[in-house]
Amino acid sequence: MGEFTEALRQRVLDWLSVNVPESRLQHVVRVEEMAIALAQHHQVDTTLAAQAALMHDLAKYFKPQRLLAMAKADGLAIDPVEELNPHLLHAEVGAIVARDEFGVDHPDVLAAIADHTLGRPGMSPISCIVFLADSLEPGRGDAPELITLRQASQESLPKAVWMSADCTLNHLISRQRLIHPRVLLTRNWFMREDTRTTQRRSPNRPSSPPIKQPRSA
Secondary structure (H helix, E strand, C coil), rough: CCCCCCHHHHHHHHHHHHHHCHHHHHHHHHHHHHHHHHHCCCCHHHHHHHHHHHCCCCCCCCCHHHHHHHHHCCCCCCCHHHHHCHHHHHHHHHHHHHHHHHHCCHHHHHHHHHEEEEECCCCCCHHHHHHHHHHHHHHHHCCCHHEEEEEEEECCHHHHHHHHHHHHHHHHHHHCCCCCCCHHHHHHHHHHHHHHHHHHHCCCCCCCCCCCCCCCC
């Protein structure tokens, strides 16, 4: 199973209408719409992107103990940061719900659901799209940094991912919050990928500015 039919989409929407507030349901629909637009722009499978986006917050309102119990029962490795903040597990637990409740078996869809919050080094384009759409959908507002990230998402998925992770890190640091190591790993991986891509496009461009030599006396 795994085909994203209109009947399955409606079943997911019906389930969400019972398990999340209306405001969250509207967020999910906006994420789905943005994911489709990004997928079209970057020539990625729109059906897979839409399915992952629609299901990304299935476990958003699960209680902390339920998240921990489901994660442990499924054999997920739980970071100490997640032990202290189980809400971070809602993405990976959401993938479990998508698999068990809705029969989703496509690995790219399940990975995109699981990684939409913390990211992951080497994410597929579909995962990048859902990761970005979740934080950049229009309902998030029009702060300058969001406008910049939306523009970046049109130019390059790797660039937009590491820039988004930068914003997350700055936000957490400014509030003296714990940082999950995967956010930093994601940021570094996609920054390197973006740099390599830029260098391939401009092979004669130096990777760093030349060191200025002191003038002779």
